[in-house]
Amino acid sequence: MAPPVLRVGLIGNGTVGAAFASALSANHERVTQRIGRPLRLTQVVVRDPDRHRRALPSIRVHDDPEGLANDPSIDVIVEASGAPDAARWLRRAMERGAAAVSANKLAIATDPLLLAAIARRHPLFHCEAAVAAALPIVRALRDSLDGEEILALRGVLNGTTTFMLTEIEAGAGFDQALNAARRHGYAEADASADLTGRDAAAKLAILATLAWRAPVTLSDVPTRGIDPDVIHLVQTARALGQRVRLVAEATRSTGLQLRVEPQVLASNDALARAEGVVNVVEVQSALAGSLTWYGAGAGGTRTASALLGDLLAAARALAGSRADRIAA
Ligand SMILES: NC(=O)c1ccc[n+]([C@@H]2O[C@H](COP(=O)([O-])OP(=O)(O)OC[C@H]3O[C@@H](n4cnc5c(N)ncnc54)[C@H](OP(=O)(O)O)[C@@H]3O)[C@@H](O)[C@H]2O)c1
The missing domain is CATH 3.30.360.10 (Dihydrodipicolinate Reductase; domain 2)
Structure with missing residues (x-):
């Protein structure tokens, strides 16, 4: 049986969100190979869906981030809106078992529950893009230096x-x-x-x-x-x-x-x-x-690199350890 499609919803289509959508499209084959299942960006949420957008073919564009967070068809939310309410959407998605990726430092750093998730290395929440764009400092502290003082x-x-x-x-x-x-x-x-x-x-x-x-x-x-x-x-x-x-x-x-x-x-x-x-x-x-x-x-493309890496980490976390077994 073919593995199920991983469905991604993006909040924000500005400097960072648009760069992420382009990077995902340009690296689609590589990303799907690496996560071992097909992947589709199915929804993009913005403030004003009527404004002219760069082509987002077969993607539903709307202005309901809460609806996206609650949508059971979405496996991973990628948030690049800068909206102060974003912490609520990210938590809601995680509460129903989806993964969340965010570039929104101000929303994260003012939300004790998301910070608690970061402190205990919650596998479904990733925020490399929120600090220093693609410099892998979040992952270094979270993983590589995890055993260290x-x-x-x-x-x-x-x-x-x-x-x-x-x-x-x-x-x-x-x-x-x-x-x-x-x-x-x-x-x-x-x-x-x-x-x-x-x-x-x-x-x-x-x-x-x-x-x-x-x-x-x-x-x-x-x-x-x-x-x-x-x-x-x-x-x-x-x-x-x-x-x-x-x-x-x-x-x-x-x-x-x-x-x-x-x-x-x-x-x-x-x-x-x-x-x-x-x-x-x-x-x-x-x-x-x-x-x-x-x-x-900073910069759209640099930050998109971190979001792509976090998307892969989120996809692996959703797959659990099944994909990680070493063949004898
Ligand atoms: N720019 C950078 O270099 C950079 C680097 C690292 C991290 N970040 C972080 O990435 C996030 C996005 O930054 P950006 O520079 O891409 O901002 P931006 O260019 O202003 O884009 C924001 C996008 O989010 C949408 N949006 C804003 N509020 C919304 C709401 N309440 N509901 C739905 N959509 C909403 C906007 O919709 P409309 O298009 O309709 O206005 C727009 O598409 C921020 O948290 C920022 O701190 C940015």
Whole structure:
């Protein structure tokens, strides 16, 4: 008997969602081979289904995310909407036994139940795309370093502020740098989550939850972002051969210390290598020592890579251990 089709529903068809739909279509044969069963994207949910869309042949496009979450024909929900309500849809899908994949750091980092699922490595919930796009930092903490004691982690996790700080280093004013970030598609019209540090704090909350296996929410992270005053700090640092970056860090000693703030970094600090939309993450662990990840932390295609990987992980989790037996 042919294996049943794995049905995927996508919420969001913007920068990330559209890139994911294209990547899935371009890699369809590879993905189906790897999961060992046919796969179809059957529904796409958006805010406004009447707006013109890039061709989504034989896919139902609608505006009912709740309905998608409840639809028993959908095996995996991939969420790339940025909607604040998304946590409810993701939980609902998982409650009925479907798998959920999300790129939505703010929805995850404000939902204690999803954070609890992350802390205990729930096999049906995957969120690599929510932190640093395709840098495999979520999977590293979740799986590769799972037996380890994590001592500290720090990173430059927000591409918009890094791009702006790079522009300011080159002489731009604050608003000029922000407008350049918007022109390049790095900052949204409302860039407040980037500028206040909330975006970086949400990513730190997810990483700290994974590292120390207990929910850390966005509100647990003392956060200071960047404003026009940062120009003076950048200029002073530059004169001394140093750089300013918005750093997110967590350390475990007597308790858990968390913070997001602009920091002056020595030129040989790994985090000072972050330029443009490059993210850098550094983890200190008892056995592995210091590990660093470096690469583009934003953009539709980069983030689609992480969503594809999570889709495969979700499909394998749904299949259970059946497919994983080694033939004698
Ligand atoms: N952009 C990046 O580089 C990047 C990187 C990593 C993670 N992320 C995360 O990925 C998510 C999506 O980001 P994006 O840049 O792709 O955003 P975007 O371009 O604004 O796209 C959002 C999409 O979601 C749909 N949507 C929004 N609210 C909805 C709702 N309540 N119900 C149904 N559909 C809704 C929108 O529908 P309409 O098309 O009808 O407006 C649109 O298609 C966010 O959580 C973001 O933080 C983004």
